[in-house]
Amino acid sequence: MPVHNSEIADKFDRLADLLEIEDANPFRVRAYRNAARTVRGYPRSMSDLLDDGADLTELPDIGDDLAKKIQAMVETGNLPLLEEVEERTPPALSELMKIEGLGPKRVRALYLELNIKTLDDLKEAAESGKIHEIAGFGDKxxxxxxxxxxxxxxxxxxxxxxxxxxxxxxxxEYLKKAEGLKEIVIAGSYRRRKETVGDLDILITAAKAGTASIMDHFTDYDEVEEVVSKGKTRSTVYLRSGMQVDLRVVPQICFGAAQHYFTGSRAHNIAVRKMGVKKGYKINEYGVFRGDERIAGKTEKSVYDKVGLPYIEPELRENRGELEAAKEGELPKLITLDDIRGNLHAHTKASDGHNSLREMAKAAASLGYEYLAITEHSKSLAVAGGLDKKQLQAQFKKIDKLNEQLDGIVLLKSSEVDILADGSLDYPDDLLKELDFSVCAIHQKFDLPGKKQTERILRAMDNPYFNILAHPSGRLINERDPYEVDLEKILEEAKKRGCFVELNAQPKRLDLTDEGCILAKKMGVGISIATDAHSTADLEHMRFGVDQARRGWLEKKDVINCLPLNKLRKLFKRN
Incomplete structure (x- = not known):
């Protein structure tokens, strides 16, 4: 039974959470967190690497001990140390740390003082007014x-x-081996490239005689935990991960209509169906019908043709104006991964990254990039190895020296500069002016009221050496809510000042949101799609940023790192 990278990473994260709650050595805790980040973001599965005889210790932050633990999880699905820790510390405490504002010390206090072990315990204690009685907690x-x-x-x-x-x-890959299968596609929010996915809707066409055996093949998949239903044309299962998967066999003649229907969104489909009704058609998953006659449905394009529209890319199908734009011939020519010329946010071992300058440059060059910006953290973010003035200037010298040796790619001198609570930047102007450009970010004081948080960012943008606002809302998907901020006001002022905003492609961030991208485009603010890479593998996360950009209607012209380097440099010269 294959073990996914996400499962291995989740176990390492849970182990780190529980050890931190136990007040274990912070270096030990950090080792497991770093291992989780490496494994979760790695483009190949650990199972495949081990099958190929790869040495896992060559991966960032994976030493002998961690490599052995990964191998054990791949072979058995278990992490014995985690099971040992869970025997003495309730595993549900790890869930409590997902509540914003509850770090390990607070979780430990809640457990020791009130025996809070679960989210339900936590909610009940808060409702009964017991939590504010513990030292370090208050009514608010x-x-x-x-x-x-x-x-x-x-x-x-x-x-x-x-x-x-x-x-x-x-x-x-498993389903493609089924006898009689012809075509296969995953529809739903997965195909629309939403940042999160609820379940998987898989559509196939197949030889008629082979449908029963295909369903047998599907339900025999070794990760199936429960078979909810099984039929000749549709089956539903739950996988070991908890994800629901629906498999449907669709006649070839209506495969396009089924793709359109099951890709969604529901709002988009309803709007298309209404357009069909006005023309006297009925549109559903089986095709486009005039009375009882099917007149279209073999392809998605044929469905759109019948209502007088050009093909609309799946990422746009949210009923946010795409039908009107299609009708007027004004659909955006969406950005593609091939349009990206460079990456404007990356870290090395000098701060909290895992690879050297040379390794990052080589990896970026292999992706066809013309430039890569090195953006180590600034001094105030000590927890991430932030650089002081001397360290940053030493880094610049290394970059200059390496640039003399590199061919085909240029390393840009930058920094992820902290925006301090008062809106000042973490470095003085005499140092900031040495940067090719700055990437400025909030990493602390997330809980300021919206007006103050907005003013903080605007004061930072007043600095003439401010160029790009990184991960503008500070959110971590499923983990941390965005901080309160007036994005429209920030974009308005960014436009006036000649500043830009980042679409952070890290899969847990994807910040800007798709709606934020639409707003930025409307207001004429240029966007940097950047990976915030902490390793060579992270550079490949650019595709998630491009997915988000496409959902946000962005075109090549809207994204500043689609420009060649000589034109990009001119953008960063604020008047």
């Missing part, structure tokens, strides 16, 4: 915890797109 923090716990419990957890891919990829 108790109320925030109550609201966050209530929201967390009430939400149906969706799977990050990168983790959904980790689950879908081997399943798709």
């Amino acid at each position: 923090s108790e109320e925030k915890i109550r609201k966050r716990a209530e929201k967390f419990i009430g939400e149906k957890k969706r799977t990050l797109l990168i983790e959904a891919e980790d689950i879908a990829r081997p399943l798709l």
Whole structure:
């Protein structure tokens, strides 16, 4: 039974959480967190690497001990150390750390003082007013915890797109081996490239005689935990990961109509159906019908043709103006991964990255990039190895020296400069002017009121050496809510000042949101799609940023790192 990277990473993360709650050595905790990040973001599965005889110790932050633990998980699905820790510390405490504002010390206090072990325990204690009685907690923090716990419990957890891919990829390869299968596609939010996925809707066409054996093949998949239903043309299962998968066999003649229907979104489909009704057609998953006659449906294009529209890319199908734009011939020519000329946010070993300058440059060059910006953290972010003035200037000298040796790619001198609580930047102007450009970010004081947080960013943008606002909302999907901020006001002022905003392609961030991209495009603010890479493998996350950009209607002209380097440099010269 294959073990996915996300499962290995989740076990390492849970182990780190529980060890941190136990007040274990912080270096040990960090080692497991770094291992989780490496494994979760790696483009190939650990199972495949081991099958190929790869040495896992060559991966960033993976030493002998961690490599052996990964191998054990691949072979058995278990992490014995985690099981040992879970025997003495309730495993559900790891869930509590997902509540914003509850770090390991607070979780430990709640457990020791009130025997809180689960989210339900937490919610009940907050509602009964017991939490504010513990040292370090107050009425306000108790109320925030109550609201966050209530929201967390009430939400149906969706799977990050990168983790959904980790689950879908081997399943798709397995299904393709079924006898009689002709075509296969994953529809739904997965195909629309939403940042999270609820379940997987898989459509296939097949030889009629082979449908029963295909369904047998599907339900025999070794990750199937439960078969909910099984029929000749449709089956539903739950996988070991908890994800629901629906498999449908569709006649070839209506495969396009089925793709359109099951890709969604529901709002988009309803709008298309209404357009069909006005023309006297009925549109459903089986085709486009005039009375009882099927007049289209073999391809998605044929469905759109019948309502007088050009083909609309799946990423746009949210009923956010795409039908009107299509009708007027004004659909955007969406950006593609091939349009990207460079990456404007990356870290090395000098701060909290895992690879050297040369290794990052070589990896970026292999992706066909013309430039890569090195953006180590600034001094105030000590937890991430932020650089002081001397260290940053030493890094610049290394970059200059390496650039003399590199061929085909240029390393740009930058920094991920902290925006401090008062809106000042973490480096003085005499140092900032040495940068090719700056990437400025908030990493602390997330809980400021919206007006103050907005003013903080605007004050930072007043600095003439401010260029790009990184991960503008600070969110971590499924982990941390965005901080309160007036994005429209920030974009308005960024436009006036000649500043830009980042679409951070890290799969847990994808920040800007798709709606934020639409707004930025409308207001004429240029966007940098950047990976925030902490390793060579992370550079490949650019595709998730491009997916998000496409959902946000972005074209090549809207994205500043689609420009060649000589034109990019001119953008960063603020008047």
